[in-house]
Amino acid sequence: MKTLFEECAINGMKLRNRMVRSATWEGMCDPDGRPTDKLKDFYHQLATGGVGLIITGYTFVSPEGKQLPGKMGIHTDEFAEEYKKMTSSIHEAGGAIAIQLVHAGGQTDSGNAGRQPLAPSAIKVDQFPEMPAELTLDEIHNIVDAFGKGAQRAKEWGFDAVQLHGAHGYLINQFLSPLTNLRTDDYGGNIENRSRFAIDVYKKVREAVGDDYPVLIKLNASDNLEGGLSVEDATYCAQQLSYLGIDAIEVSAGTPASGDESPARAKINKPEKEAYHLSLALQIKNAVSCPVMVVGGMRSYDVAENAVAEEGLDYISMARPLIREPDLPNRWQSGDRSPATCISCNGCFMPGIKEGGIYCVAEKKKSD
Numbered sequence: 001m002k003t004l005f006e007e008c009a010i011n012g013m014k015l016r017n018r019m020v021r022s023a024t025w026e027g028m029c030d031p032d033g034r035p036t037d038k039l040k041d042f043y044h045q046l047a048t049g050g051v052g053l054i055i056t057g058y059t060f061v062s063p064e065g066k067q068l069p070g071k072m073g074i075h076t077d078e079f080a081e082e083y084k085k086m087t088s089s090i091h092e093a094g095g096a097i098a099i100q101l102v103h104a105g106g107q108t109d110s111g112n113a114g115r116q117p118l119a120p121s122a123i124k125v126d127q128f129p130e131m132p133a134e135l136t137l138d139e140i141h142n143i144v145d146a147f148g149k150g151a152q153r154a155k156e157w158g159f160d161a162v163q164l165h166g167a168h169g170y171l172i173n174q175f176l177s178p179l180t181n182l183r184t185d186d187y188g189g190n191i192e193n194r195s196r197f198a199i200d201v202y203k204k205v206r207e208a209v210g211d212d213y214p215v216l217i218k219l220n221a222s223d224n225l226e227g228g229l230s231v232e233d234a235t236y237c238a239q240q241l242s243y244l245g246i247d248a249i250e251v252s253a254g255t256p257a258s259g260d261e262s263p264a265r266a267k268i269n270k271p272e273k274e275a276y277h278l279s280l281a282l283q284i285k286n287a288v289s290c291p292v293m294v295v296g297g298m299r300s301y302d303v304a305e306n307a308v309a310e311e312g313l314d315y316i317s318m319a320r321p322l323i324r325e326p327d328l329p330n331r332w333q334s335g336d337r338s339p340a341t342c343i344s345c346n347g348c349f350m351p352g353i354k355e356g357g358i359y360c361v362a363e364k365k366k367s368d
């Protein structure tokens with residue numbers, strides 16, 4: 001039987017426990033995507049707080065794939081020094097760090113992307129103001145290459161793993177979803193074709209980093225949208241990736257258009273509302289041979305422990321609770337098992353845009 005606080009490993013990456021900090025954009029980079037010391041210190045604090053694996057905020061692999069301000073970039077060799085300092089600081093604190101690689105596709109605007117956004121099809125997505133241009137085959141191949149180059153840099157600069165962002169309505173998810181992919185070529189139509197971009201990206205990244213390096217994906221198991229990606233289609237894609245050798249799948253769901261069922265749900269104030277992607281994660285787990293992580297609304301020790309010990313999932317991931325309490329893993333491990341103090345208000349997003357970095361606004365109000 002698995003337990004939360006036991007050492008484990010993913011394709012050679014040693015982890016001190018089964019708790020993962022799920023990717024969380026921090027808004028702490030320069031406008032060109034260069035990481036700052038503030039971001040390095042933020043991750044260091046997470047590592048000293050005891051979490052097993054830190055997954056960085058989403059990091060664009062090519063400039064037009066950038067979404068929010070202050071987002072990390074790995075599209076250039078120029079940031080080597082900053083990233084090396086970041087990874088060494090995590091390793092000194094006994095932690096492990098994976099970088100999340102993303103292309104935002106149509107979920108951005110020309111202000112951030114520097115051009116008209118690009119997407120599988122020219123379909124405007126809710127919450128984003130501009131009509132994207134349909135990707136040409138050459139552009140698709142260039143983006144696949146950019147994922148490969150980003151992964152190669154990540155490995156050279158000391159990251160312990162890479163995670164592909166295949167969730168929350170970004171480009172990989174846009175290809176998977178029938179709502180945003182109306183292509184009639186090899187990248188559109190049935191789920192075999194809609195999975196092709198995810199698989200091309202995975203293969204290119206694997207080619208860049210070799211077999212002995214962990215490659216993970218965060219995958220939407222459902223878009224929680226009428227006509228969007230279904231769990232059956234997501235399971236097909238997960239199975240293909242597992243068969244090809246992906247090292248772990250982190251299961252999420254929803255897009256910014258999914259209302260109450262968006263990825264970061266509000267008001268998780270009782271245990272029954274927690275772990276809201278558990279059943280989707282179990283469906284994926286039953287269909288694949290690689291480890292599976294579940295993210296979304298984990299707040300109580302018992303719910304987290306149950307997901308691994310009883311339900312058989314391999315890892316639990318948390319984002320918002322660790323913004324408020326970066327030392328939550330150490331707290332739970334030392335015996336204080338009271339629930340995370342995060343109130344799931346989503347107030348942490350705004351200071352990332354307005355004040356140059358996320359923090360827990362509820363905690364700040366309390367201490368003011």
Ligand SMILES: Cc1cc2nc3c(=O)[nH]c(=O)nc-3n(C[C@H](O)[C@H](O)[C@H](O)COP(=O)(O)O)c2cc1C
Nearest residue numbers: 022023024025057058263264296297318319320349
């Ligand atoms: C401020 C903020 C930034 C986020 N940025 C990312 C991101 O860069 N990549 C990603 O995959 N998910 C991102 N998420 C979603 C989280 O990783 C996670 O899936 C979601 O918050 C649910 O988990 P939680 O209940 O533990 O917060 C973000 C969430 C928040 C609150």
